[in-house]
Amino acid sequence: MSIRVARFLGWLWTRSVLLIACIVTVIPFLWLIASSFKSNEEFFRSTFLPMDGRRIAWERLTTEPFRRLFNELDFTNSLVNSIFLSSVTGVVATLCCAMGGYALAKFRFKGRGLCTALVLAAVLIPAPLIIAPTYQLLFRLDLLDSFAGLILPALAPAFGVFLFRQAIVSGVPNDLLEAARIDGAGEWRTFVTVVLPLVRPMIGTFLMITFLGMWNNFIAPQVVLQDPAKFPLSVAVAELRRGYYNDYGLQMAGTIISILPVMILFLVMQKDFVSGLTSGAVKA
Amino acid sequence: MEEQQDRIAGFLPEWLPPGAAIVTALAIGSTVMLLAGAARQTPNEKTMWTFARPHYLMYEPRIAAWNKSGRTPFDLRLLSLPAMERRMMASFLGDVPSADVLEVERRGVSRTFGGPVESVGFYDLTDKLKEEGLLEAINAPSFSPWTTRGHIFGLPHDVHPVMLGYRADLVEAAGIDVSKIETWEDFFREMKPLMADNDKDGKPDRFLLNMWETNQDHLEVLLLQAGGGFFDEQERPTLDSAINVRVLATITTWLAGPARVAADAPNFTAAGNKLKADGYVVSSFFPDWMGDIWKHEIPSLGGKMKLMPLPAWEKGGRRTSVWGGTMLGIPKTAVRTPKDFDVLWEFCKELYISDQFMRDLYREGGIVTPVKKYWSDPIFDEPNAFFSGQPAGRLYINLAPLVPNRNSSPYNTFAMYRTVDALVKLAEEARATGKYDMPTLESRAKVYLGEAQRQVENVLKRNVFLSGGAS
Numbered sequence: 001m002s003i004r005v006a007r008f009l010g011w012l013w014t015r016s017v018l019l020i021a022c023i024v025t026v027i028p029f030l031w032l033i034a035s036s037f038k039s040n041e042e043f044f045r046s047t048f049l050p051m052d053g054r055r056i057a058w059e060r061l062t063t064e065p066f067r068r069l070f071n072e073l074d075f076t077n078s079l080v081n082s083i084f085l086s087s088v089t090g091v092v093a094t095l096c097c098a099m100g101g102y103a104l105a106k107f108r109f110k111g112r113g114l115c116t117a118l119v120l121a122a123v124l125i126p127a128p129l130i131i132a133p134t135y136q137l138l139f140r141l142d143l144l145d146s147f148a149g150l151i152l153p154a155l156a157p158a159f160g161v162f163l164f165r166q167a168i169v170s171g172v173p174n175d176l177l178e179a180a181r182i183d184g185a186g187e188w189r190t191f192v193t194v195v196l197p198l199v200r201p202m203i204g205t206f207l208m209i210t211f212l213g214m215w216n217n218f219i220a221p222q223v224v225l226q227d228p229a230k231f232p233l234s235v236a237v238a239e240l241r242r243g244y245y246n247d248y249g250l251q252m253a254g255t256i257i258s259i260l261p262v263m264i265l266f267l268v269m270q271k272d273f274v275s276g277l278t279s280g281a282v283k284a
Numbered sequence: 285m286e287e288q289q290d291r292i293a294g295f296l297p298e299w300l301p302p303g304a305a306i307v308t309a310l311a312i313g314s315t316v317m318l319l320a321g322a323a324r325q326t327p328n329e330k331t332m333w334t335f336a337r338p339h340y341l342m343y344e345p346r347i348a349a350w351n352k353s354g355r356t357p358f359d360l361r362l363l364s365l366p367a368m369e370r371r372m373m374a375s376f377l378g379d380v381p382s383a384d385v386l387e388v389e390r391r392g393v394s395r396t397f398g399g400p401v402e403s404v405g406f407y408d409l410t411d412k413l414k415e416e417g418l419l420e421a422i423n424a425p426s427f428s429p430w431t432t433r434g435h436i437f438g439l440p441h442d443v444h445p446v447m448l449g450y451r452a453d454l455v456e457a458a459g460i461d462v463s464k465i466e467t468w469e470d471f472f473r474e475m476k477p478l479m480a481d482n483d484k485d486g487k488p489d490r491f492l493l494n495m496w497e498t499n500q501d502h503l504e505v506l507l508l509q510a511g512g513g514f515f516d517e518q519e520r521p522t523l524d525s526a527i528n529v530r531v532l533a534t535i536t537t538w539l540a541g542p543a544r545v546a547a548d549a550p551n552f553t554a555a556g557n558k559l560k561a562d563g564y565v566v567s568s569f570f571p572d573w574m575g576d577i578w579k580h581e582i583p584s585l586g587g588k589m590k591l592m593p594l595p596a597w598e599k600g601g602r603r604t605s606v607w608g609g610t611m612l613g614i615p616k617t618a619v620r621t622p623k624d625f626d627v628l629w630e631f632c633k634e635l636y637i638s639d640q641f642m643r644d645l646y647r648e649g650g651i652v653t654p655v656k657k658y659w660s661d662p663i664f665d666e667p668n669a670f671f672s673g674q675p676a677g678r679l680y681i682n683l684a685p686l687v688p689n690r691n692s693s694p695y696n697t698f699a700m701y702r703t704v705d706a707l708v709k710l711a712e713e714a715r716a717t718g719k720y721d722m723p724t725l726e727s728r729a730k731v732y733l734g735e736a737q738r739q740v741e742n743v744l745k746r747n748v749f750l751s752g753g754a755s
């Protein structure tokens with residue numbers, strides 16, 4: 001077998017495997033999209049698109065689920081709530097974690113080791129374990145049923161502080177900080193103009209992680225928020241599934257609405273996200 | 285795309301990636317939108333939470349009328365079942381207020397019964413129910429899921445007797461007379477012609493019963509009907525009782541082997557509904573609330589279904605069982621003064637004990653009230669179009685006094701899953717060995733249920749309040 005044939009077979013094999021993986025990944029999405037344009041009765045009559053003999057029966061598809069979501073169930077409100085919670089938490093938590101990580105990485109102060117150990121220990125505590133105490137604390141602080149009750153506990157996650165600490169330890173030389181200080185930069189200016197640009201990939205990555213984390217956060221909003229007008233999409237979509245009977249078209253339409261914005265955002269931010277994930281993977 | 289990003293990046297601070305700038309813009313935009321749209325509504329003085337949309341729709345006008353009558357106004361909120369249970373448990377464990385009135389489903393309530401009886405988060409209604417004669421007025425088995433160690437913590441919403449719903453169109457076309465059926469044995473014998481293999485694929489075209497070994501609800505229905513179950517009256521585990529052993533062995537012959545008659549068409553799922561609509565299963569368990577669900581989810585079966593009492597395990601045996609249950613409870617944190625309790629109690633009675641509620645409950649959900657004095661109401665004799673004109677309400681009421689007691693142990697769900705495990709192992713073993721004779725199945729069922737019993741006992745031992753370890 002010549003090298004060209006072997007290369008071609010390798011190319012064909014790779015593409016075939018990728019094509020199969022692609023089909024397996026895409027089919028559920030296609031099914032989701034097709035189902036979101038169906039009435040409950042049609043949902044059970046056809047798996048993908050409704051067929052009339054060999055013809056696709058377009059007339060049996062309906063935009064009613066989307067109309068109901070936005071007109072009757074006020075999904076616009078839930079969409080704005082989700083964007084607000086995710087973006088505000090993402091931006092502020094990234095800033096807080098970067099500052100926390102910088103302090104732990106570059107400042108010498110009494111109890112620094114203990115602080116770092118506490119941050120590491122906090123990473124180990126599973127979130128469901130602290131639902132009841134958090135609920136009690138939020139009640140005492142009068143933060144139940146408020147956005148602040150969700151945002152405040154998420155502002156300085158231990159994971160984020162530790163991530164930035166590691167990024168700053170390995171990516172920000174002490175000499176550079178010394179030089180900035182000798183040139184007369186204050187601590188804030190040093191942080192903004194020297195430290196943040198050096199951990200830029202981490203900012204994009206962590207912002208994306210926090211944004212997605214809050215967007216998909218289900219248990220905390222379900223416990224903390226009580227007014228349906230404040231529900232984010234994750235809870236609003238879950239509320240579409242009722243204890244007794246379900247409107248499947250409506251659920252599928254709700255799911256599409258809830259995944260579309262993050263898909264777009266991921267496409268826009270994928271360069272930052274990937275560069276943050278791979279930074280430090282190869283030693284310079 | 286990259287060029288465009290670089291152009292955008294030229295306007296941004298060095299440390300801010302373009303994606304982060306977009307998220308920051310979203311944060312500012314959504315904050316402005318929320319601030320602009322923020323119009324704080326003053327909440328009413330009291331709040332009630334429910335978990336079921338049909339209940340919510342039923343209560344909304346009633347609560348609006350209550351609020352207009354000049355009495356303490358209430359807000360009604362609809363939450364999903366897991367949301368309600370998480371908030372309820374978080375508030376009970378943290379001893380902080382949740383809603384003033386909670387409408388809760390059976391399994392959620394039993395989770396609150398794990399500690400000392402005086403620490404249950406719900407207000408004890410036993411004395412009030414006795415004082416007002418409601419203990420006699422309400423069907424006795426309806427109290428069982430809300431009762432622990434002799435104390436009642438909820439006002440019952442329902443009775444939930446179980447019947448068998450069958451495809452009357454198929455059964456009648458085959459000339460089968462269901463009035464001849466008294467026991468499960470009769471049922472499978474009479475219905476056997478429906479299991480013909482008309483398409484010659486080597487498998488029956490239909491199965492006679494919608495049931496599978498992994499379905500815990502079906503298993504509990506059958507165990508309770510037979511007089512078995514997971515706990516006795518004193519909340520001691522009884523998983524390996526002789527009745528449970530016999531039921532598990534018998535069910536295994538329905539699920540596997542040459543005499544298999546059951547197949548899985550799971551409830552509340554699209555796939556299951558399709559199988560039911562196609563007639564893959566001829567009959568399913570039908571508590572009174574199930575008809576309304578089928579009517580909405582499988583409207584194509586309207587006029588093709590009929591109800592019959594559950595076939596008994598032996599001649600003269602119980603022809604019904606029970607599935608599900610809901611109550612209204614008043615959290616202790618909502619009662620700060622005796623006047624608080626009076627207001628909440630009046631509200632609960634207005635919602636659950638009134639004749640208007642009885643009518644709404646039946647008309648909108650097909651559910652029979654547990655208040656016995658209403659059972660003679662002609663509404664229950666009205667023909668039900670979904671069930672081919674049968675008076676469904678009357679059929680359920682005839683069985684209501686025979687409904688078995690449900691236990692309220694916080695370990696009920698755990699015990700149920702251990703029993704399901706035993707059934708799954710038994711069925712798998714039977715399929716592997718090909719041994720379907722009753723003596724073999726019963727001896728193996730005893731072994732597997734014995735394991736399950738020990739697991740439940742071990743978990744129960746750790747709870748000093750329920751195992752008798754507390755002084």
